[in-house]
Amino acid sequence: MMDIRGEDSAKGGRYVTGEPGEEAVLTFSRASPKLIIVDHTEVPDIYRGQGVGRELAQHAVEAARQGGWKIIPLCPFFKAQLERHPDWQDIIAH
Numbered sequence: 001m002m003d004i005r006g007e008d009s010a011k012g013g014r015y016v017t018g019e020p021g022e023e024a025v026l027t028f029s030r031a032s033p034k035l036i037i038v039d040h041t042e043v044p045d046i047y048r049g050q051g052v053g054r055e056l057a058q059h060a061v062e063a064a065r066q067g068g069w070k071i072i073p074l075c076p077f078f079k080a081q082l083e084r085h086p087d088w089q090d091i092i093a094h
């Protein structure tokens with residue numbers, strides 16, 4: 001498991017890993033106190049193929065479970081991860 005830092009505010013936040021200048025990021029917006037919108041995932045070329053994006057997505061899923069909120073998946077990468085992980089359906093807003 002890699003070191004993933006969370007940065008959170010009332011309007012949204014992001015999960016970040018990697019070195020400064022080469023950070024991989026998953027961003028989200030808050031739709032309500034119990035609903036976030038995952039809107040973007042960006043992984044620099046240096047980390048491609050290493051599962052970094054998947055780890056960021058997994059972190060968002062675990063944070064949602066622990067925080068008791070649901071996710072609206074707008075990010076294409078996050079949507080693709082959902083298809084690969086049917087066990088994540090519990091945190092998806094329907």
